[in-house]
Amino acid sequence: MRKSHARTRARLWGAGAASALTVVSGLVAAAPAYALTAATATLPQSGPASGFVNVTLSGMLTGVTSPFAYYTTGTTCGDTYTANAANITATATRVSDDEVRIAVPTTLSLNAGAARKYTICIYASSTAGSAGKAQTTYWVTPIGTLTPNTGPSGGGNVVTFTAPTGSAPFGATNYAIFSTAAAGCPGSYPSGSPITATMNRQTTSQATVTVPAEVVGNPPTAGTVTPPATGYTVCFYSANTGSDNLTAQSTNGGYTVSLSTATLNQTTGAPYTSPPGTPSLTVTSPTAFLTGVTAPAVLFQTTACPALFPSAQTLNTQYNLGRKLSNSKMAITLPQNVLTPAGTFNVCTYSSASTTTGKLLAVANYTPVSVPQVTDIQPAAGSPLGGNLVTISGTNLPTSPGSITATLGGKPLTEITPINANTFTAVTPASTQGRSTLVIETAAGRDMLANGYTFIDSISVTPTTAPNTATTVDLDVKGTGFSSLTFESSRTPLSGPAVYLVDGAYANGNAGGTRGNVNAVSECGEVMVVSDTELVCRVNLTQTLTAADTYKPASVFSQPGTDITVANNSYRLVSATGGFTKGDIGKAVTNLTAPGTTIPAGTTVVDVLDGNTIVMSKAATAAATGGSTYTVGPVAMSATASVNSALTGTFTQADVGKAVTAVAGGSASVSGTPVITSVNSLGTTATLTGGTIGTHGDLTGVTLTPPASVPNGVYNIVVVSDSSINASSPRVSVASSGSTFTVANY
Known part of the structure; x- marks a missing residue:
């Protein structure tokens, strides 16, 4: 078995322009002496006895409507048409003034199983004597099969060619080249720089061919990233000099290659930025396109990618070496030319930065855009x-x-x-x-x-309203961070997480052991944490809180006279620890020790200036700085002597639930918070629980006060992570439209 040697390869084939040469699709072959003018080009130049050839005539069909052609084994054509039975006629179709399409007759034959050259003679018509226009050649060749018939861009793989049955094209010396699909094979081994391949003859009808590096796929068309299949024809010759030495070929375009499909981790991104190396990208492919590659080069340019790594880079053509991560993946950085105004770049991956061996492996697109x-x-x-x-x-x-x-x-x-x-x-x-x-x-x-x-640490509540006749209301509270709060079933005052009904803004500053303001009107207790964003609690509208975070037994207050200051003819009453709220407006002001003195009968609260000062509806009739007990609340009602657990006087069933908060006359005092639990049918006796009235003597009056219900108004539900006085940075939910809760007369 003889091994044929490939000629030295070059990247580009030379192109001849002299009249003594015929240039066919980049291949240069010696031109025969024609009687008629030689056609400019014939595609394909070779192939089977079937199909068509397209012949370019350079304006020679002007005025010709029905051209005529025939095939002959001779080498020349007559100046005018003369019928000859030895000639094989063919259908010719005018394409333009410059081109004719000629059928390849199936009656053309091989030369004892080897290639045969035919001359195609072209005339103005089939009429005898019609003028000859041009002539060209077509080779009928043994069309063999390639196994495999596809391969990677850049070659390096081996294919096997098998001639058709009855054909033995391979002799003692053999040469192989790869021709572009449209060109077919020149009849003579081309001069210049064809794509030569190393060939090993196995038998007279079979050979192996190593695909050369110059056999590469075409890059994707503009705006796409999927490379097309590129076809090549494998042509065999008996010599690499001289003429008429074509012996066999594959199907025209029968061997196809495609560039590997490459994908960037992002197709648009930042332009080149300093420091060098940023930003970085990865190139991946479903094929092992980096097999055998150690130092891939990546070229960024706005024009099409050349088949081999270019010898020079311009402003819009610069490259960086890639870092191979696997046979199907590498990392790259942007070169300095990748800037926003340049548009979309072709990302051309080569096997190396060598201008002779750096073959194109894959193409992707990258568009630099401005950073947001x-x-x-x-x-x-x-x-x-x-x-x-x-x-x-x-x-x-x-x-x-x-x-x-x-x-x-x-x-x-x-x-x-x-x-x-x-x-x-x-x-x-x-x-x-x-x-x-x-x-x-x-x-x-x-x-x-x-x-x-x-x-904002806000919450929302449902429902958002309740009638003032309601006793308790269950609230569904939505917020965040609830799962980190531990709510006790029986909370110690001024300690731990709490949910409050607040009039205004919540505050926890110290004021003599109590909160600095009493805006926490009531508590929403019995808390159930459903999730981190939801809890359920129950607010008691019949009770309100004191500054000490305990429930008031009544919505009034009673203070010793030493804590009261009022000037004669003044409408203002001051108590250093009064704890007045707007809810006290409308309540009665009474001097329990000496009813009707200092404070006129029927006096009520018309305004609350602050927690220590109220404005009365009537002016004081005398100054007072102590010595008497005053109450803001319902007017004291008279009662006679009582025992510890009962009162005798005049009562109604409406008094049930009211608390005894103060007494007047005698030496009686109130212990605890006695509440009327029942009144007899005559209304003369009230039974007390929860507290007692001590040594009593003769009472001149008692103050009976209804439970301290939450007054009508608009409040905020507030979740507090730590209700203790001066707690360090407790979480307090912010008042919002969703956290409001209204108590009203309905």
Whole structure:
């Protein structure tokens, strides 16, 4: 078995222009002496006895409507048409003034199983004597099969050629080249620089061929990344000099190669930035396109990728070496020419940066775009439950769906909707983080707005209203961070987590062992934590809280006279520890020790200036700085002597539930909080529980007060992580429209 040697390869075939040569699709062959003008080009130049050839005549068919052609084994054609039975006629179809399409007759034959050359003679018509227009050649060749008939771009693999039955084209010396699909095979071994291949003859009808590196796939067309299949014809010759030495071939375009399909981890992104090496990309392929490659080179350019690594780079053509990670993946960095105004770049991957062996392996596209910038978010605050629609403003924002991701405090925003290059909308996540940084990210990069959004620790409640006739109301509270709070079934005053009904703003400052204000009107107790974002509690509308975080037995207060200051003819009454609220407006003001003195009968509270000062409806008739007991609440009613657990006087069934908060006359005193639990049918006796009236003597009056119900008004439900006085940075939910609760006359 003889091994034929490939000629030295070059990247590009030379192109001849002299009249003594015929240039056919980049292959240069010696031109025979024609009687008629030689056609400019014939495609294909060789093939089976079937199909068509397209012949270019350079304007020679002007005025010709029905051209005529025949095939002959001779070498020349007559100047005018003369019929000859030895000639094989063929259908000729005018394409243009410059081109004719001629059928290849099936009656053409091989030369004893080897290739045979035919001359095609072209005339103005089939009429005898019609003018000859041009002539060319076509080789009928043994069309063998290739196994395999596809391979990788850049060659290196081996294919087997098997001639058709009855054909033995291979002799003592043999040469093989790869021709482009459309060209077919020249009848003579081409001069110049054909794509030569190493061939090993196995038998007279079979040979193996090593596919050369110059056999590469075409790059994708503009705007696409999928490379097309590129066809080649394998041509065999008996010599590499001289003429008419074609012996066999594969089907025209019968061997196909494609560049590997390459995918970047992102097709759009940031342009080149300093420091060098940023940003970075990865190139992957479903094929092992880097097999045998140690130092791949990646060229970025705005024009098509050449088959071999170019010898020079320009402003828009620069490269970096890639870092091979596996046979199907590598990492690359952007060269300095990848800038935003340049448009889309072809990312051309080569086996090396060698201008002689660096073959094109794969092509992808990359478009540099400007890095986004975020400037604002509105509204800039919202519920920790999330679900708030926000509008985010900035520059260089992409507008295609799914092109933007964003987080607040590390948690992703949802329902991101691009509006234009400066705006998009999104829905906030749930978070207890408070002030949070907004981060947006696109293929071009990321930007952030530090502390751009605040998750306000607010809550929402259901229901939001209750009639003042209700005793208890169960509230469904939505918020965040509830699972970290431990609510006790029986809470110690001023300690631990609590849920309050607050009139105004909650405060926990120290004021002599109690809270600095008494805006916590009532507590929503019996707390059930359903989840981190939901709890259920029960508010008692029949009870209100004192500054000491205990329930008032009545909605009045009674203080010793030493704590009362009122000037003669003054409408103001001052108590250093009064704890007055707006709920005291309308209540009676009574001097229990000497009813009707100092404070006129029928005096009521018309305004509360602060927790220590009230405005009365009538002016005091005398000054008082102590010595008497005053009560803000229902007018004292008379009663006679009593025992510890009962009162004798005049009562009604409406007095049941009222508390005895003060007595007047004699030496009686109140211990605990005695509450009337029943009144006899005559209304003369009231039974007490929960407290007693001590040594009594003759009473001139008692004050009976209904339970301290929550007054009508609009309140806020507040969740407090630590209700103790001066608690260090307790979590206190912020008042909002969703946290209001209204008590009204319905």
